[in-house]
Amino acid sequence: MKSNTLLVVGNDQNRELLDALFDGGFETIVRPTLEASVWELRHHRFLALLVDCVGTDVDPIEVVLNARDVAPDIPAVVVGGREDAGETAAAQALPRTEVLNSRRAEEIILSLEKVAKTKDKIHDH
Secondary structure: OOOOEEEEEOOOOOHHHHHHHHHOOOEEEEEOOHHHHHHHHHHOOOOEEEEEOOOOOOOHHHHHHHHHHHOOOOOEEEEOOOOOHHHHHHHHHOOOEEEEOOOOHHHHHHHHHHHHHHHHHHHHO
């Protein structure tokens, strides 16, 4: 798997976002469930984890914590967080995790690049 591949947890109905990620130089693997995502993480390396909460009932904190059980240093971006301010704050408190309420592709790509640089710094030491 290429080093610019993202694991997207959510549905593949958001073609605009997936197309923008592709145009931004990322490849994507989309998995709709926590279980399918964890399987991918056990078998492949990814640049980052993108949790798309819009249109799904995934719990972003559960996804990130389970992903890090398998791939401890994977950075994460959570998009379209829930209305629950406590849940959003808890997700933001996770290391190497960005939480965005915006669904603008440009902001998502910038956040992915930011967390990916954090991952590179971890591996440089």
